[in-house]
Amino acid sequence: MPEKGVPLIQNYTPVHYQNMGKVWDIKSSESGIVYMAADKGLIEYDGKIWNTFKGSKGFTRSLLLVNDSTIYTGSDLDFGIWRKNRYQAFEYTSLYPFKEDVNDFIEEFWDVHQLNDKIIFVSFQNLYIYKDQQLTRISAPYKFTASFVDHDTLFFVDERDGLLIFDGFSLNQFFNHPVENSLDILGIGQNKQGLVLVTKNSGLYSYSGGKLKVLNNDFSNKLKVAKVFSFEPIGNSYLAFGTVLKGLYITDLKGNIIHHINKHKGLPNSTILSLHYSPAGKLWMGMDYGVSAIDLKNKLTYFYDYTGDFGTAYTALVKDEIFYLGTNQGLYRSRWIDLNNDAEFNRFQLVPGTEGQVWSLMNVDNTLFIGHDQGLFTLKENAVQKISDHHGFWTVLPYQNYLLTGNYKGILIFEKKENIWTFLKKMDLILGSCNQLIIEKENILWVNIPNFGFIRAVLDENLSPEERLIFPAEDFDGNNLYLRKSNDEIQVITDKFQYTYNSTDKKFSDKTKITNDSKLNGLLSVVYQNTNLHADYEFYSIYNGFALKYLRQSEKQNPIKFTLIPKKIEAFNNDEKLLLFPDATVPYDMNHINVEFIVPNQDDVLYQYKFKDGDKWSEWVTDNTFTFLSLKHGSHSLIVRASLHGKITDEKVISFRIATPWYRSWYAYLTYVLLIVLAFYFTRVLQIISLKRQKKLFLIKEKNTLQMQAEKFRNEIVLLEKERIKMEYDQIKEQLKIKTIELANKAKDNEDKNRLLVILKDKCNMVQKDPSTSKIRWNEMQRLLDSYLNVEDKTFEIQMDELHQEFFKKLKENFPGLSSNDLRLCAYLKIGLNSKEIAEILNIQPSSSYISRSRLRKKLSLKTDEDLYDFLNAL
The missing domain is CATH 1.10.10.10 (Winged helix-like DNA-binding domain superfamily/Winged helix DNA-binding domain)
Structure with missing residues (x-):
């Protein structure tokens, strides 16, 4: 643990955790999530989000963390258990059976412990053993004032009977209080000599060989004044003491103060109500106002000027075990050992005559050169001397027998004559504010001019540039450009990349991305380079102070375990949000998903994800919440992993299912089938009805057609009949005509026959009268008969022709x-x-x-x- 400076402090006001009141107890899980018992309930903090849960009515005083899903707490007139539901929210169940009883006192449960399979709730008057959902009460011999666990042993402090050990069934006395007073023991630490007892008001005691002794050392006396309220071992090497009046003390096992941190050094106040050292290397403190966390694993420590003692530092140097600090207020100094954080205040003294902005410090020939806004100064044997009135000396660089100094207007050269440094000249061809000068080799000089770029100059024997190469600032990606020489290579560093100069090609060709292992708060962009102060420390300039980085590695440094855990699954749409549990089914109309993972209480964590059916990881990002819009229906498995300091966590899988949209669900398909069947059925029915109607219309039409045809046929028949009748009539008429002719002919024939007969009679009579004419008359009759027969034959033929x-x-x-x-x-x-x-x-x-x-x-x-x-x- 670095001894110089204050470790990084993160302060949280009650506003951060929804004004839940004072924090009386703090615990952290193996995953890194921190849980706190506060006035108004339970607090959960994962490093980004504060969650609060309200349980019993009284102030919550203590908690026992079983895992991230089960917590026991004690409060005023109550104790109980918290369990997470499937939505990752805690729900409280009271286990205390006497809340309704009216007694002369109200039990306050300040401690909860676990001993094997027993959960033990402790008040001033009783302890309650909870096992197999059964409670057993054991009364205090007189009054419990404290209880704590050390090396798997549960101790109780009784106001009358002293220190007791509980074996799970009964209380056994370890030792009694001294005769002269009752010790208000708060906790126990161990060292090679035995046990160290921490008391609230009486300092420290040691217990060894059955003997109890007062530790009359400086630190024990300080604790008597400070009034200890909380105590926490830090691993096996350090002890932390939270006090009422003086803030926090951290010591080694011998009682040497490593850190004394109070309001003057960054805490919101100096009353520490609760302490907890997490596996992540952070010491959590519940205070009278707010909560703070100190990162004890971080190698960076800070000196902030909360009281206006020295200002913002820009440069520093250690010479003869004296620490020199150049700030915007002047040059300060202190003993190097006084930078140890064991005192209540910082111990810096201003060097008279150096008031104002100090830009640089350089030790040349045992003389301290001070680059100042008002000129160039030297400090030797505590005497300050001004050797130049030029303004703004950024940097001082020894070169052969000269000093090259970069100031606001270029490079000034000084030489040493008769042990006195005097101004020689201003270097030609290099203008502007030169805040960095570096010698590459022999006569090659590199110059950094902010907002312009870099110049590589080859100097001649007169210290004038005979050859120059200019590298504009625009050629480099990033901000805060500065020069560095590392392993005989010239490098340009930005806030993103590192460039290495290639002397063969005479250009910066090698570009690599910078990864910072430690986060440095408030680094000044004006200052371009850390300074190696000491074999064990580097110096960094930050706003309103400075920082030191401890370079020595611990002999035994256990790697910090960090775990990736899912925090929240949330479905949402334009109108509402819905918390989900793992393997939950999400309504299709809320198929936008937020998934939150976290490595609890760790900084600089990167996250990436992919879906189980995908083959490509996303880019590494610092955001631990992933949003997925318009996911398809079906099952999804999201795989997430994290990276911290180059180490990748195990993969975590979280599954959920987007419900099938109603129009693609089985009942929808069943509905579709039913609709199709019904549609087919109704179509068929309609077709049948239509066919029947068409058939009916066809029959009607056919009937009408047939009727029309029948009518037509009737008309035709009538017409034909008429025609037939007419023809028959005509035929009959013709026959009648013929018959009439025949009758006429017959009548004529008859008449002719009659006439013939008459003629023949007359002829006969004539013959009778005149026989002599008989022959003549006979011939006449013969000719008359032949004529008649011929006429009759032709008549028949004429009749046949006419028919x-x-x-x-x-x-x-x-x-x-x-x-x-x-x-x-x-x-x-x-x-x-x-x-x-x-x-x-x-x-x-x-x-x-x-x-x-x-x-x-x-x-x-x-x-x-x-x-x-x-x-x-x-x-």
């Missing part, structure tokens, strides 16, 4: 070669007369009729198998 005029017309159109006799023969054949009947009508032989038929078949081009009768009737 078959249409038939004859068709035959003449189709067969123009037919004669009138052929036409008459066709008519006879059509009406069904056979050859014999035709022969009789034509007064010919039947054979002639057969011959006429054969001739007719040839004229009609009929084949032998075609019937002549059917052919004629088909026309």
Whole structure:
């Protein structure tokens, strides 16, 4: 542990932890999360977020941490257990059965301990043993004033019976109080001589060989004045004492003060109510106002000027075990040993004559050179002497027998004559504010001019640049550029990268990224280089003070274990947020996810992640919260890991599931199937209805069509019937005409016959009267009869021609070669007369009729198998 300076202090006011009141007890888990018992309940702090939980009504005084999910606490008139629910929030359950009892006193439970499988709650009056959900009460012999554990042994301090040891079943006296007074023992430490007893008001006691002795040393006397309120061993080598009046003391086991830290050195106040040393190397303090944490593992320590004693430091030097500090107020000095943090105040003294801004210090030939805003000074044998009135000396560099000094306007050269340094000249060709000068080798000089760049100058024998190389500041990535010579190499350092000069190529070619192992608060950008003060320390300039880095490594340095843990899973959308538990199912309308992981109470941690089904890690980032928008539905497994000081933690996996959207869920698909079935069913029903309607319409239409057709057919039939009737009528009329003609002809024939008969009678009468004329008369009668017969034959033929005029017309159109006799023969054949009947009508032989038929078949081009009768009737 560095002895010089104050370790880094982080202060937290009650506003940080929601004004939960005073913090009476502090514990930390193996993961690094810190838990605190406060007036208004339980506090959880992971290094970034404070969470508070309210339990019992009384002030919470003590806590026992089992793990990050189970905590026991004691409070005023209550004690109980805290358990985390699946949303990672603590819920309190009271175990104290006597809250409703009215007694003469109210039990306050200031301690909770674990002894094997027993949880023990301690008040002034009783101790309660909690095991297997059963409580056993053991009363104090008189009054318990304290209880604590040392090396797995549980001690109780009774106001009357002294120091007691509890074995889990009974209290056994370890030793009684001295006769002269009752010791208010607060805790026990151990060294090679035995036990060291820490009391509240009586300082320190030692116990060895069964004998109790007062430690009358300086530190014990200081504790009597300071009034100890809390005590905590720091590992196996140091002890921490929280006091009411003087703040914090840290000592080794011999009682040597390593650190004395109070309000003058950075604490909010000097009353320390509770102490806890965490595995992460931080000493946590609950104070009268606020909470503080001191990083004891950090090699950086600080000297802040809280009281205005010395200002902001820019340079420092150790010479003859005297520490010299150049600040904006002047040059200060103190003994190197006085930088040890064992005193209440810093011990710096201003060197008279150096008031003002001091930029640099350099020891040349046992003379301290002071680069000052008002000129160049020397300090030798406590005497300050000004050797130049030029303003603003940034740096002093011995070179051969000269001094090269960079100031506001360039480089001034001094030489030593007769043991006195005098101004020689100003270097040519280099102008501007030169705040760094470095010799690369022999006659090669490097110059840093802020906001301009760097110059590499080769000096001639007159100390003038004969060759210059200029490297503009714009060529370097980053801010706060400064020069450094390391292992004979010239390097340019920025806040991001380191560049190395290549003398062969005459350019800065090697660029590497800078990683800082330790975080330095408030580093001044004006000061460009740490200073090696001592074999064990480096100097850094910071705002309102300075810092030292302890270079020596501890002989036995246990590596700090750090654990990556999930803190919170949260789903959200535009309207609301929802805390989740691991393996939770998230509604699809809240498929934006925040996942928070942390390495508790560690600085400079980097985080990265990937999904289980992915093959690429994200970039390393300092943000420990990852946000994922519009995740797809289904199961997701997020893998996260962290990196601290180049070491990578084990991977942590957190799983969750985005619910399937309702329109893709099984019941949605079932609904879709049902809808499809219903749609198909209704479509089918509609189709059937439509088909029925169409069929009905078709039938109606068909019926109408049929009715129309029937009506048309009826009309056609009527028309045909009319036509038939008309034809029949015409035929009948024609037949009537024919018959009328026939009747007329018959009548005429009859008349002619009658007349013929009359004529014949007259002829006969004439013959009778005149026989001589009989022959004449007979010939006349013969001629008259022949004439009548010829007329009658032609009449029949005329009648046949008149009856078959249409038939004859068709035959003449189709067969123009037919004669009138052929036409008459066709008519006879059509009406069904056979050859014999035709022969009789034509007064010919039947054979002639057969011959006429054969001739007719040839004229009609009929084949032998075609019937002549059917052919004629088909026309």
